[in-house]
Amino acid sequence: MSKVVIVGAGTGGGSAVARALSTKLPSAKITLINPLPYAISRPTLPRMTVSDSNDLFETALVPYDKLFTNPNGTFVQGVVETIRPEKKGGSVILADGQELAYDILVLAPGASWEGPLDFPGDASEVKAFVTESRSRFKKAQKIVLVGGGAVGVEYAGEIKDEWPDKEVTIVHGDSILLNSAYPARYRNGLQKSIRARGVKIVLDDFVDEIPAPGPASIKTRKGVVIEADLVVSTRGPRPNTAFIAKSLGEDALDERKQIKVTPTLQLPNHPDIFALGDAINTVEQKQVMKAMAHGGIITGNIIAQLSGKSLSPYKGSPEVIVITNGKNGGKAYLGFLWGITFGDWFARMLKSKTLLVPMTRGAMGY
Known part of the structure; x- marks a missing residue:
């Protein structure tokens, strides 16, 4: 064999x-x-x-x-x-x-x-890791997310779903959320929808060092000072x-x-x-x-x-992304034709509601 x-x-x-x-x-x-x-x-x-x-x-x-x-x-x-x-x-x-x-x-x-996505490699530690992460988000009133890619945006949406009154700030190193792989109209639409939920966005700036969990006064590379109860890395x-x-x-x-x-x-x-x-x-x-x-x-x-046959090349795939904004919203971009964007209803139907769990379990034989 x-x-x-x-x-x-x-x-x-x-x-x-x-x-x-x-x-x-x-x-x-x-x-x-x-x-x-x-x-x-x-x-x-x-x-x-x-x-x-x-x-x-x-x-x-x-x-x-x-x-x-x-x-x-x-x-x-x-x-x-x-x-x-x-x-x-x-x-x-x-x-x-x-x-x-x-x-x-x-x-x-x-x-x-990094941060709450840095799951332990030991299965016996995973539940405690998740429990501790939830506890930190629950206790913090002022939360700073360092990185405004898809992960940072989705964390902002989830926090606002659970606690609409918490102060959430995203610090992002580009002039618009996400990156230039996606068209500006999609990025601007997503940014507008996140701001509409009361999320503050600091653009064209960086946080070079993530402090330990807990209250901190952070200073961005451009000198902006942000007071936080919790600073979370949502960088790539x-x-x-x-x-x-x-x-x-x-x-x-x-x-x-x-x-x-x-x-x-x-x-x-x-x-x-x-x-x-x-x-x-x-x-x-x-x-x-x-x-x-x-x-x-x-x-x-x-x-x-x-089998001794010739192999096929990978020719790439269109850029497709669905970013959630909590359980009921989000924005989608499909890189076909001229580039197609969809809003809350599409994101909710495809991802926000279930987070693809039934599809994932089905692909694993469940």
């Missing part, structure tokens, strides 16, 4: 590849490795970590016990520390010393966030690629520590290793939908490679 090892088991990345290969490649042995015994549905985290007035802690952490569609799949809870490539295939070494051989290796290590993530550089050399990564990949999503010097998701250096926004598109290409390419 061909052995396919997948490192990282996010809902749209490694897990999706594992499930697809279990179905389409029943003659192969599929091993999925992840530090936690469940996948975290990341779109739920701003709501889950702000308040306990939801059941997300029970529904958005989805175990792997129903993921595989055939008995050819195995889940291994652990942390990969080393990759040992050989002329053909290779092996990975886990922190507990376990060694797993592969013919094909798939890297989907994802990225690390960093790729989890240190173990790759350690194993394969620094030249396996680009200057942003992202994994270099060819158009077929293989590592340039390692044709038996594929990579996908937030940690690769494709020029596009880092999103679950992008990881799903990568996964589809990689699944087909693994089957083709094991």
